[in-house]
Amino acid sequence: MKLYYTPRSHFSRKVRVLVDALNLQVELINAGNVAEDSAENFGLNPLMRVPTLVDNGCPVFESDYIAQYLVRQFDKNDRFNVLTNDVRTLNARAVMNGVMSAEVELILAARTGIDTEAYLRFNKITESINRGLNWLELRAEIFSGEPSYLGFHLTAMWDHLALYDLVSLNYPKLRDSVGRLSAFAYIAASIPR
Numbered sequence: 001m002k003l004y005y006t007p008r009s010h011f012s013r014k015v016r017v018l019v020d021a022l023n024l025q026v027e028l029i030n031a032g033n034v035a036e037d038s039a040e041n042f043g044l045n046p047l048m049r050v051p052t053l054v055d056n057g058c059p060v061f062e063s064d065y066i067a068q069y070l071v072r073q074f075d076k077n078d079r080f081n082v083l084t085n086d087v088r089t090l091n092a093r094a095v096m097n098g099v100m101s102a103e104v105e106l107i108l109a110a111r112t113g114i115d116t117e118a119y120l121r122f123n124k125i126t127e128s129i130n131r132g133l134n135w136l137e138l139r140a141e142i143f144s145g146e147p148s149y150l151g152f153h154l155t156a157m158w159d160h161l162a163l164y165d166l167v168s169l170n171y172p173k174l175r176d177s178v179g180r181l182s183a184f185a186y187i188a189a190s191i192p193r
């Protein structure tokens with residue numbers, strides 16, 4: 001199996017942590033600059049995003065669908081609660097994905113020459129990150145307990161936010177959860193630099 005990714009990609013990292021947690025052999029292929037527009041770099045993903053998993057020539061798109069695909073194949077007991085139907089967990093997943101996508105919009109807009117300070121649209125995108133994090137902080141107890149895919153997701157989101165420094169991270173409960181999870185070597189191994 002091959003995973004198209006970039007070392008800093010937070011969407012890729014939640015899959016990479018799951019791969020490491022399940023001890024799977026996956027070849028990592030660096031897609032390079034994700035702002036570019038060549039589908040070949042992205043494992044033939046027409047949306048030109050990472051991650052994409054390719055298994056025996058068959059591509060799987062979307063980080064959470066890739067996680068589900070891996071668990072259905074290799075972790076029948078779903079040890080990290082990837083296949084959950086719990087609405088609180090799914091809502092937290094949706095909010096984290098929204099925060100992460102908003103960050104991608106801001107970063108790639110700036111990278112491709114857009115002055116993000118000049119357009120109101122980007123104010124709303126930034127505010128969605130702040131409100132999303134606040135929403136998660138108020139429900140931080142869902143990240144307690146044994147490491148799960150939700151915790152991998154939180155850590156991937158948080159470390160990326162810390163790296164790019166686009167918003168302030170004054171969320172002590174989320175920070176504590178990330179600190180606890182980062183003590184696991186298989187989670188810390190992929191911290192973006």
Ligand SMILES: N[C@@H](CCC(=O)N[C@@H](CS)C(=O)NCC(=O)O)C(=O)O
Nearest residue numbers: 009010011034049050051062063104
């Ligand atoms: N919903 C997708 C989001 C993936 C995504 O946005 N990845 C970013 C990198 S972290 C990307 O490749 N962006 C390229 C672009 O938006 O042009 C997933 O969960 O896999």
